Amino acid sequence: MKFVLPAAVAACLLTGCGHTLTLEEARAQCTxxxxxxxxxxxxxxxxxxxxxxxxxxxxxxxxSKFEASAPAPAPSPAH
Numbered sequence: 001m002k003f004v005l006p007a008a009v010a011a012c013l014l015t016g017c018g019h020t021l022t023l024e025e026a027r028a029q030c031t032x033x034x035x036x037x038x039x040x041x042x043x044x045x046x047x048x049x050x051x052x053x054x055x056x057x058x059x060x061x062x063x064s065k066f067e068a069s070a071p072a073p074a075p076s077p078a079h
Contacts, residue, residue: 026057034061 021029023039030037040060044051 021057023055023057026060032061033060033062035060037061 027037037060040056040058041055042054044054
């Protein structure tokens with residue numbers, strides 16, 4: 001019985017039942033970090049037709065993600 005509660009909490013965390021950011025919250029947070037928010041557009045397609053477009057937040061992209069990293073040092077020759 002002691003195992004049930006921690007397992008339920010772990011399952012809840014893994015399935016994402018915690019607070020998820022809204023699109024506006026994510027955009028404000030990303031902008032405050034100096035980045036641009038990627039917005040994911042999805043639509044449900046069924047036999048009845050195409051549903052409404054749903055926008056959800058994606059990654060926060062900043063210019064630092066595109067900076068070139070320093071080249072790796074060349075391996076030293078084996079003696």
